[in-house]
Amino acid sequence: MRSVAIVGASLAGVHAAEGLRDRGFEGDITLIDREASLPYDKPPLSKNALLDGSVDEELPLRPQSWYDERGIVLRLGHEVVGLDTSARTLHLGGGELTYEGLVLATGSAARALPVPCGEPSRIHRLRTLEDARRLRAELVPGRHLVVVGAGFIGLEVAATARRLGVDVTVVETAATPLNRVFGPEVGGWIRQVHERNGVDVRCAVALQEISVHRDGFTLRFAEGPTLSADVVVGGVGAAPQTGWLEGSGIAVANGVRCASDLSAGVPGVVAAGDIAHWHNALFGEDMRVEHWTNAVEQGRHAAGTLLGEREDHLSVPYFWTDQHDAKIRFVGRADAADDVVIEEPKPDALVALYGRNGVLRGAVCVRTPRRLAEYREAIRNRTPWEEVAGQFAGAGLTASTREPGSGQAVQEV
Amino acid sequence: MGYRMVFDRAKCQGYANCIIEAPEIWDFDEDEDIAVLHQEHPAEELRAKADASARGCPAHAITVEDVP
Numbered sequence: 001m002r003s004v005a006i007v008g009a010s011l012a013g014v015h016a017a018e019g020l021r022d023r024g025f026e027g028d029i030t031l032i033d034r035e036a037s038l039p040y041d042k043p044p045l046s047k048n049a050l051l052d053g054s055v056d057e058e059l060p061l062r063p064q065s066w067y068d069e070r071g072i073v074l075r076l077g078h079e080v081v082g083l084d085t086s087a088r089t090l091h092l093g094g095g096e097l098t099y100e101g102l103v104l105a106t107g108s109a110a111r112a113l114p115v116p117c118g119e120p121s122r123i124h125r126l127r128t129l130e131d132a133r134r135l136r137a138e139l140v141p142g143r144h145l146v147v148v149g150a151g152f153i154g155l156e157v158a159a160t161a162r163r164l165g166v167d168v169t170v171v172e173t174a175a176t177p178l179n180r181v182f183g184p185e186v187g188g189w190i191r192q193v194h195e196r197n198g199v200d201v202r203c204a205v206a207l208q209e210i211s212v213h214r215d216g217f218t219l220r221f222a223e224g225p226t227l228s229a230d231v232v233v234g235g236v237g238a239a240p241q242t243g244w245l246e247g248s249g250i251a252v253a254n255g256v257r258c259a260s261d262l263s264a265g266v267p268g269v270v271a272a273g274d275i276a277h278w279h280n281a282l283f284g285e286d287m288r289v290e291h292w293t294n295a296v297e298q299g300r301h302a303a304g305t306l307l308g309e310r311e312d313h314l315s316v317p318y319f320w321t322d323q324h325d326a327k328i329r330f331v332g333r334a335d336a337a338d339d340v341v342i343e344e345p346k347p348d349a350l351v352a353l354y355g356r357n358g359v360l361r362g363a364v365c366v367r368t369p370r371r372l373a374e375y376r377e378a379i380r381n382r383t384p385w386e387e388v389a390g391q392f393a394g395a396g397l398t399a400s401t402r403e404p405g406s407g408q409a410v411q412e413v
Numbered sequence: 414m415g416y417r418m419v420f421d422r423a424k425c426q427g428y429a430n431c432i433i434e435a436p437e438i439w440d441f442d443e444d445e446d447i448a449v450l451h452q453e454h455p456a457e458e459l460r461a462k463a464d465a466s467a468r469g470c471p472a473h474a475i476t477v478e479d480v481p
């Protein structure tokens with residue numbers, strides 16, 4: 001193989017490039033992205049960088065010299081508009097690029113709010129450095145921010161905005177924050193963290209419309225009073241950016257359909273990061289994971305597959321989210337759990353375990369990272385639920401067994 | 414040729430990704446909310462985990478140095 005094109009100069013894309021060079025690949029590598037900035041790191045955009053204003057600077061993952069030293073060509077500010085897999089050619093806004101190997105790493109984009117909102121461009125979302133800069137400029141003390149959607153990004157923005165002196169209300173259709181990801185028990189605990197820090201959390205409310213006026217916004221709900229806001233952030237999840245693959249012969253269904261080694265069903269093409277919907281043989285399930293560590297691991301693994309290694313990508317997903325002073329870390333999967341146990345081992349700390357079909361499947365740990373490391377190994381080893389739950393004891397223990405099949409809806413993250 | 418772990422404690426932000434990736438090499442101080450390097454010179458068979466812990470640190474606080 002003499003040339004590899006990587007579409008998406010994302011975390012996954014950069015790690016794919018690094019993975020190719022680390023394996024001794026000496027051909028051309030071209031990283032292409034529609035954004036003009038050097039590839040940057042996204043987690044700080046809703047946390048520290050939004051808080052301290054460093055979003056106004058560059059947040060590069062690697063300096064320019066890193067790419068130069070490795071002979072990795074950056075084509076930034078170039079939109080890829082189409083792909084011809086039989087001619088192995090990418091169509092860019094102003095030209096073409098042929099490749100022998102191709103890595104699909106275009107990530108995901110914020111979903112639009114599913115209600116009428118007058119001028120959608122005035123509703124903030126948070127996905128890119130530019131989004132974070134625009135939002136930062138509006139987070140002025142004393143203003144009222146309404147965050148629509150109590151998912152990870154919405155809750156992180158809510159926490160950061162409080163620290164900047166902004167009044168914050170979060171509105172959510174589900175019964176608790178992060179209900180779909182963690183279930184109602186942990187979701188309720190996270191709600192209390194926000195309320196203790198002065199966030200007005202309103203769950204089980206159905207937003208119907210946002211009207212825009214000169215000085216701000218009015219949000220109307222199916223029931224109850226309206227809310228007025230100076231700033232509105234939409235945090236209703238993300239969708240994989242696969243529109244440009246239409247007609248290319250790449251199978252797309254909730255992301256790029258990949259085999260267990262991340263190959264994308266067409267010779268010479270692999271996918272990595274948020275857009276890869278692959279078969280994770282460790283869980284025996286198809287999944288798509290929108291988190292930082294997954295992008296790093298998959299970028300690297302996809303590089304190996306492209307070079308002929310063809311190994312299964314076996315992964316226990318891991319991620320973190322920082323909200324106020326709660327550092328929430330999670331391994332595995334919490335969706336569709338039959339069994340849940342929760343312990344509060346010390347003040348402001350939490351451990352929750354999730355089981356399904358008699359096997360440990362996921363763990364949430366707040367302020368207890370050492371136990372998180374143990375549970376990741378236990379999940380990887382498919383440890384029986386009875387064994388893990390049997391050792392589980394401590395203050396504030398609650399346990400619940402759910403009716404099989406009554407767990408949360410399918411988790412996308 | 415061996416290797417050694419280099420930990421820039423000032424950069425650590427308490428993500429704990431390192432102990433997730435390589436619990437043999439890393440420990441964590443939960444009161445101070447900071448990683449603790451448990452093994453500066455891990456065994457050769459831990460090299461892949463050592464590299465993964467460096468790659469997995471969002472704060473870029475970890476490097477793995479080759480030593481002759």
